[in-house]
Amino acid sequence: MIEINGMCVRSKDFLLKDVNLTVQSGSCHVVIGPTGCGKTTLLEATLGLRKLQEGEIWVDGKNVTHLPPHKRGFSYVPQDLALFPHLTVWENIIYGIKQSKIKNKTELYKLASELAEALGITHLLKKDIKNLSGGEKQRVALARALASGRKYLLLDEPFSALHEGMKKELWILLKNLQKAYELTILMVSHDLEETFFLSDYVSVMIEGTIRQTDKKEKVYRFPSDLDVAKYFGIKNIFSGKVIAMNDNNYLVYSKELKAKISIPSSSTSFKFNIGDTVSFGIRKEDVMILRPDLPKKNDNLLSGVITAIYPKGASVLVMFVPNGSNISIEIEVPEYASSKLNLKTQSQAIVSLKSERIFVLKETQFKVKDAQN
Amino acid sequence: MFSKLNFKTLSMFFAFCVFAFYVVLILFLFYFWNGPLFVETLSSERTLFSIKISLIAATIATLLSLFFAIPSAYALSRFNFKGKNIIDTVLEFPLIVSPAALGAMLLIFFNNPLGSWLQEHVAQFVFTFYGIILAQFITTLGIATRLIKAALDEIPHRYEDVARSLGASPIKVFLTITLPLSKKGIIASAILTWAKALGEFGATITVAGTMAMKTETLPIAIFMKLASADIEGTVVLILILITIGFAILYVVRLLTTRESL
Numbered sequence: 061m062i063e064i065n066g067m068c069v070r071s072k073d074f075l076l077k078d079v080n081l082t083v084q085s086g087s088c089h090v091v092i093g094p095t096g097c098g099k100t101t102l103l104e105a106t107l108g109l110r111k112l113q114e115g116e117i118w119v120d121g122k123n124v125t126h127l128p129p130h131k132r133g134f135s136y137v138p139q140d141l142a143l144f145p146h147l148t149v150w151e152n153i154i155y156g157i158k159q160s161k162i163k164n165k166t167e168l169y170k171l172a173s174e175l176a177e178a179l180g181i182t183h184l185l186k187k188d189i190k191n192l193s194g195g196e197k198q199r200v201a202l203a204r205a206l207a208s209g210r211k212y213l214l215l216d217e218p219f220s221a222l223h224e225g226m227k228k229e230l231w232i233l234l235k236n237l238q239k240a241y242e243l244t245i246l247m248v249s250h251d252l253e254e255t256f257f258l259s260d261y262v263s264v265m266i267e268g269t270i271r272q273t274d275k276k277e278k279v280y281r282f283p284s285d286l287d288v289a290k291y292f293g294i295k296n297i298f299s300g301k302v303i304a305m306n307d308n309n310y311l312v313y314s315k316e317l318k319a320k321i322s323i324p325s326s327s328t329s330f331k332f333n334i335g336d337t338v339s340f341g342i343r344k345e346d347v348m349i350l351r352p353d354l355p356k357k358n359d360n361l362l363s364g365v366i367t368a369i370y371p372k373g374a375s376v377l378v379m380f381v382p383n384g385s386n387i388s389i390e391i392e393v394p395e396y397a398s399s400k401l402n403l404k405t406q407s408q409a410i411v412s413l414k415s416e417r418i419f420v421l422k423e424t425q426f427k428v429k430d431a432q433n
Numbered sequence: 434m435f436s437k438l439n440f441k442t443l444s445m446f447f448a449f450c451v452f453a454f455y456v457v458l459i460l461f462l463f464y465f466w467n468g469p470l471f472v473e474t475l476s477s478e479r480t481l482f483s484i485k486i487s488l489i490a491a492t493i494a495t496l497l498s499l500f501f502a503i504p505s506a507y508a509l510s511r512f513n514f515k516g517k518n519i520i521d522t523v524l525e526f527p528l529i530v531s532p533a534a535l536g537a538m539l540l541i542f543f544n545n546p547l548g549s550w551l552q553e554h555v556a557q558f559v560f561t562f563y564g565i566i567l568a569q570f571i572t573t574l575g576i577a578t579r580l581i582k583a584a585l586d587e588i589p590h591r592y593e594d595v596a597r598s599l600g601a602s603p604i605k606v607f608l609t610i611t612l613p614l615s616k617k618g619i620i621a622s623a624i625l626t627w628a629k630a631l632g633e634f635g636a637t638i639t640v641a642g643t644m645a646m647k648t649e650t651l652p653i654a655i656f657m658k659l660a661s662a663d664i665e666g667t668v669v670l671i672l673i674l675i676t677i678g679f680a681i682l683y684v685v686r687l688l689t690t691r692e693s694l
Binding site for chain 1: 589591592594595596597598599600601602603605609610613614
């Protein structure tokens, strides 16, 4: 288990503030955030390449805060991989084994061969690094990081330079390796799909602070604040006033939507009273366009006009404006569903904001600079 | 005419100009060429001694310079510490101060109590072979450090970070990653340092004097010949110095290029 407690790192123009993280043994914890938010600094400080102004780092109950990088027990794969250009593929892979103080290294060499096999690079072992493709380099970097027998892996956006197909192939490979070798991974990324594919736990970092940490499903379903939601590219964020409540639900009237919205009290840890202002949101894929011919049993129904339709390949982005409102709701519909519903611009439609998919936001004074569009 | 030249041709013209400046100087030496004298001078004991001490002194001075320059260049390239900027500035000291002044400073140092003590108890430097090495070492050290620092700056520290994460201690990282990766740059720096030491005159003559068969390096022998108005003899020695210098530089360059292929 890796524990980072109250980490503060100050550099020339940047401050990492009070970072607290726990990476459970055998899990993959991804820190996601916009470019320049401090993700790499976090990894470098964990590895021991940057001095901590405050805080501690513990690995399996041992305080490693003041240990040099080579004694902390982490393997590190930086964004540019940094494969040693003067060594062959095999020499790169066994570099860590050569540094190990274990007397009998037979097991480690066996592990290196096993990893080369698992990563499909046995035919490259005698090659020079400069002759490898991007995907091959990635595999060699992973093999090198794991061959030393270390169980703690620090990954700094290692797949960012690869094309989509290769990326996904390596994600699966990394998942399999994690399971097979019981790896504990702390990874940083700015890729949402990669994060939710690889992680067990996710932390969202914005401007040097961790805004949310939870299981990936929870972070995905319930972004904690406005900045996190914006970073995830969620545009459907509204506000309203609590006008009624019972044990299970809040009833919120949104002036923007000109509608009453029912929000389950289980979707938020905050307690609201009648008259309180609530910010809430819903992902575009959680808004449902209803077939006009079917009876309307769903909750949070809104009637309005489809103002635009943007085909995106496998799905279609629909812009919907509720009657009487002047704001758009983004809706993502699978392409086949869009065809079936025969969606057309300027046509009337009824949509449902699935109440169990609505999340409530904590207001923040920060703004995300490069939130996704 | 110039309007027809593109930038590439123009820059190549200047490259050939640089080459021409030196080649013209070398070619005009042959105006005073004297074949029999060349053979006679080359086979004379005094010239052979000058060649020998020039090569030995330049090689030792280069090795000494590298011994100090490599770790200090590493420190300047990789770490931030108090006084770093001052040290970095002082590296240009031998370039700012003329070699003769540098030699004079060494003489002044050996006339102080600490210098006198060193002369008495460690080694005699003034007017000796050790003086030649010391003069060449002092002249080349700053340049060697500057050149090696530039070579180390070219190596991304990421390689070292990864090596450390794989369990290598700082010294192991230096020996197994930094040094091999900067090998070409260090060899190039060593060649330039050696060439500078071989041709060093001002500081050497000031500290070691001009004693034939004792401290007379090739550049000093050239000066002595010229001082006695022996132009043909001067030309012979210059050609010997040029031949030795270029031959060694060429061989080293050839070896390092082959290795990098």
